[in-house]
Amino acid sequence: MQVVEGSYAIAHAVKRCRPGVISAYPITPQTHIVEDLAQFVADGELECEFVPVDSEHSAMSVALGASAVGARAYSASTSQGLALMWEVLYNVSGMRLPVVMTAVNRAMSAPLSIWNDQQDTIGARDSGWIQIYAEDIQEAHDAMIQGYKIAESKDVMLPLMVCADGFILTHTYEPVVLAEQIEVDDFLPPYEPEYFLSVDNPLSFGCFAEPDKYMEFRYMQHEAMDRARIRIKEVADEFDKAFGRYYGGLIEGYNLDGAEIVLLTFGSIIGTIKEVVDREKNVGILKIRSYRPFPADEIRDALKDAKVVAVIEKDFSAGFEGALFTDVKAALYNHNSDLKMLGFVVGLGGRDVRADDILEIIKRSKSAMDGGITDEWQFIGLRGELL
C-alpha cells in the first residue's frame, strides 16, 4: 500500500492494463488521470499511443477507431465532456467495441459547476455502456482492471465506464494497493477481438440497419448486457481470488442482516454512510455497483426482509424524481408491494454530504416505517433561506 492521489491510482491501473491507445481531452476533475498517463508515456513506463485530441467527441472517436482496428483503447472524461461524447458513446456500444473509460462524476452546467454529482453518468445510462460505480479509490483502481476483462469477454463485447466521484475520489490521497504488472498480466489477457479492421479480412464496420434489422441489433446489445450481468459477478470473484479484494458483484450489502431500513445508493457517499450506519440499529446499506446492467433480481433479493428502502442519489430527472429511485421502484413493482420506498436527492453540484444528512434520511425513513407521513421523494440539504 502507498498513499497516492485517486487519479494516480486510476491512471496506474489503466497503465497496468496496457492500453494500446489513450485519447483524452482535458476537463476538470478528470485531468490528473490523463496527465499521469501522459507522464507514464513520457517516462517510458507505458508504451502506448497517447492522442491528445481536439475535443471529447474526438477523444471517444479516436478510441472507437483504435478499438475497431483491434487495439485496447482508453479514455476519460466527465460532465460536459461526457455529454459531448454522447453520440459516440452510443456508437461505440452499437459497434460492440469494448472501450473502457473512467467517467469522473461531475455536475452538469448550467449553472457551471466543476463539483461532484452523478447527473452526467446517469444521463449516459441508456447509451449501452456498462456502468460500474466505485465506492473508494481502491475500488476505482480495481474496477479499471476488472472493467477490461468484463468488456472484452467474448460473450459481452460492450464498452464499460467506471464511474468515480470527481474530486472526492480523484483528488483525495489515501493508502492504495497499486497492482503489479505481473498480477494484471496474469489476470487480464491481451485483447484479441474476433472481428477487427484488417486488410487481410476487409470487413465493413458501422453499416446502417434498415427497420427490418435494427431492432434485432439492439436486442443483441440487451442480451450482451444480460451476459455482462453474469460476467461482472464472475470477474469480481476472479479478482478476489487473484488480488484478495472484493466489492460485491452487481451489488454489495452492508449490515443487511435484520436491517429494517436499507439505504440504497452508489458511489463514494457509501463511505460516509457506513460510518453512520455503524452507530445505528437495524439500518443496512445496499450498494449498487453495476447500474447498467441493472441488478433487479439481486436488489429484490437483498431487500426481501426490509421494511423501508431509502434510495439516495446525486441526480434527478427534472419533472419526476431520482433516476435510481425510479429504477429501484420499477425493479420491485410486481414483486414486493409491502416495501415502503423513499427517494432522497443529496449532494448536487458538490454540496458536501455530511453524516448529519444521512442521519436525517434515517430519521425520515424511521418515521415512514412507523406510519408517519413523509414525501416519497425529497431533497436533503436544500438551503431553504435561498429559495
Place this chain on the structure above:
Amino acid sequence: MKLRIGAIADPGTSVVNLTGGWRTEAPRIEQTLCIRCFNCVIYCPESAVHYSEERGIEFDYDYCKGCGICANECSGRAIYMEMEEK
C-alpha cells in the same frame, strides 16, 4: 441469415444487389468505332463496363443503371443509349 454483432459486414457483399433493374436506357456499343480511350471503363460509377482484347467493351447489365456517362464520355462516339424494352 443471422446477424453479426455490431452490424459488421463481409467485404463486397453489395454485389447481390443487382442494380440493373434501375435502368430505363441501356448503353450499346458499335465496337468498330471504339478507339480504346477507356473513358467508359474509367468513369462508370457502377464498375459495370469491362474491356477485353477479344471482346472489346462490354456492359454488365446486372449493375448498369443506365446513367449514360459512358456514352457521353465516349471519345469515338461508339457508345449510344437505347430505350430498354422490358
Place this chain on the structure above:
Amino acid sequence: MKNLFASGHRACAGCGMAIAIKLILEATGENVFVASPTGCLEIVSSPYPETSWRVPWIHSLFENAASVASGIEAGLKALGRKDEGKVLAIGGDGGTADIGMGALSGMLERGHDVTYICYDNEAYMNTGVQRSSMTPIGASATTTPAGKVSYGEIHPKKDLVSIAVSHNVRYVASASVGFAMDLMEKVKRAVDHDGPSFIHLHTSCCTGWRHPSSKTIEISRLAVLTGLIPLYEVVDGEVVNVKRLAKRLPVEDYLKTQGRFSHLFKTDEGAELIRQIQAMADRNAEQYGLDLDIEE
C-alpha cells in the same frame, strides 16, 4: 480495374461520388483502411449486410471521420501493424468543412499519417440538397433557395485547401472527378506522403445540381475549365503543378448546364451575380496562373 468499390451500391445513376471512390481505391490499391462520415457515401455503400467496400472500412458518425481515422492510425501503430496499410478518410463537404472541421483540424495538426479526401459536391446531398459552407455563390439549395427576392447562396465557398495548408500539411491538392488520371496520381502522392495529407476533390452530384445523369463528368470538368475550381498541388507550402487552361471558358458555360443556377439566367440581378462569379474565376486565374499564354 481493381473494383475495390463493388457494384451493387445504391448511389444515384450517374453519381460523381461513386466514380470518385472507385478512382481513389484504384489509386491506393487494397492495402488501405477507410473511414467515412455519415453521408451519401456511407448510405449508398453500407446497408447491412451489404457493403460495397472491399477494403477495411468504418463509418462512425457525421463529424468524426478524421478522429476515427486518427484512432485507426494510432491503433495500427500500437499494434505494430503500421505497414499493413495506409489510412484514408473520405468525407463529403458537410462532414468535412462544416460539422467535421474541428476533428479534421485536430487530425491535421496532430500529424497523423492519414490522407483525408473531401469529395465536395457543394451541399448536403444525403439529406436533400441543403447548403453547406462549400455551396457556391448563386447556387439554389433547399436551405438557401432561389426565390422571388433571393438568388440562392450568397457566401463564397470555404477555401479548404488553404485551411489544410495552414496546418503545415506537407501535401495538399485540389482535384476533380472530371480529371481521372490527375486525381489518381494525386491520391497516390497523398498516401505516399508520411504524415497528414489532404485532397479537395470536386465532383458533381447530378441530383443536387440538377442535370442529366450522363453529364456528371462533363460538368465537373467544366468547373475546372472555367477556372472556378483550379487544380493544383501545394507541396511543402508551395503551389505547384497548376493545371493550366489553354482557353478558359466563360462561367456561363458551366452555370447554364445546371438547374441549381437556372434562376441566374432570368433576371438582371442574376446576370449581375454571374458577372460576380466570372470575377471569381478571373481572380482564380490570376492567383494560380491558370491561363496559358498562347499567341493567337
Place this chain on the structure above:
Amino acid sequence: MKELRIHGRGGQGSVTAAELLAIAAFRDRKYSQAFPAFGAERRGAPVMAFLRIDDAPIRIKSQVYEPDYVMVQDASLIGVVDFMSGLKEGGILLINTPKSPEELGLDGNFTVRTINATAIAKEMIGRPIVNTTMMGAFAGVTGAVSLHAVIHAVKERFSGAAGENNVKAIKYAYDLKSREGSS
C-alpha cells in the same frame, strides 16, 4: 480519528503539505486521507486542505468540519478567513507568524502555537515556501505524525540539496515546539 485543516493561499503548497502528512502518517502505520477543498482557486486565493489520520481504514468522504488541528500557513489570512471555525475544544491552532500567541489575542478552548516559518524557510530553504517547515512544526506540536515519517515523506518528494534543506527546516521547526509554543 484526528483531523487537520490547513489554511493557505494558492501556490503555497497547502495541498502538498496535506498529502505529505498523509504519506507520513501511513509510514507511521496509520491510515490517512488527504484532500483539498475542491475548487477553482487560483494562485494567491485562500485555499484549504484536509488531513485525516486514524488507526482504522478511513471511510468517511465528507469534508472536515470539526478539526482537532488547524494549521495556518500565512498570517495574512487572519481576519480574512474563519480559520477557527469548528476547531474542537482542546484542539491546536498552529499559525505561521512572527508574533507570539498572546499578541494574536485569539480566544477559545484551544491551544495556540505560533512559529515564524517564513523566516525559517527563507533562511534554511532559501525561499519563503513554508509548507514543509509547518509540517515539522505540526509534528512537533501535535505528535500526530512522527518527525521521522515527515522527513521521509519530504525526502521522497524533494531530492538532493532541496530535500536536505527542507529536512533541516523541518527538524528546526520540530524542535522549536518548546521554545516558541505557549498556550
